[in-house]
Amino acid sequence: MPSFDITSEVDMVALRNAVEGANRKITGRYDFKGSDARVEQSEKLLTLYGDTEFQLDQIQAILLPEMTGKKIDVRCLKHGDVQKVSGNKVKQELTVRVGIEQEQSKKIVKLIKDSKLKVQASIQGEAVRVTGAKRDLLQECIALVRKEITDYPLQYGNFRD
Numbered sequence: 240m241p242s243f244d245i246t247s248e249v250d251m252v253a254l255r256n257a258v259e260g261a262n263r264k265i266t267g268r269y270d271f272k273g274s275d276a277r278v279e280q281s282e283k284l285l286t287l288y289g290d291t292e293f294q295l296d297q298i299q300a301i302l303l304p305e306m307t308g309k310k311i312d313v314r315c316l317k318h319g320d321v322q323k324v325s326g327n328k329v330k331q332e333l334t335v336r337v338g339i340e341q342e343q344s345k346k347i348v349k350l351i352k353d354s355k356l357k358v359q360a361s362i363q364g365e366a367v368r369v370t371g372a373k374r375d376l377l378q379e380c381i382a383l384v385r386k387e388i389t390d391y392p393l394q395y396g397n398f399r400d
Contacts, residue, residue: 242370244397247339253309261302285333295331312392338365
């Protein structure tokens with residue numbers, strides 16, 4: 240039976256390149272001279288450091304287009320609260336969401352079941368596998384999920400006949 244997987248992946252090498260590019264732009268900007276503005280990455284966590292909340296917004300305005308230029312969907316970022324650090328410095332943590340969370344995958348499965356398409360959806364760890372009798376039904380299912388789920392970056396791969 241034909242099947243495909245719905246996943247949510249982030250190219251970590253491209254992400255590291257985007258962070259490095261953003262840091263190069265930050266060090267070159269005149270309004271960041273003498274400040275401790277930077278972006279640090281540790282696995283799936285990006286930490287923005289700045290002197291003020293306005294600087295954090297400016298750092299995001301540099302980082303997000305860098306990520307978009309490297310073909311990384313910025314919807315994979317989960318923004319944390321702005322925290323005060325020693326003195327008058329602030330930081331913000333951005334978590335990179337990789338894989339589909341349990342509640343999101345349940346929402347996708349429910350959406351597919353409620354659509355009355357003749358396909359079966361099942362949760363396979365951090366992915367959702369959809370199987371059906373015909374390839375056309377699977378393509379309709381992809382179109383349905385693309386239309387309905389807009390707040391989370393999804394990829395459709397591992398298409399089998």
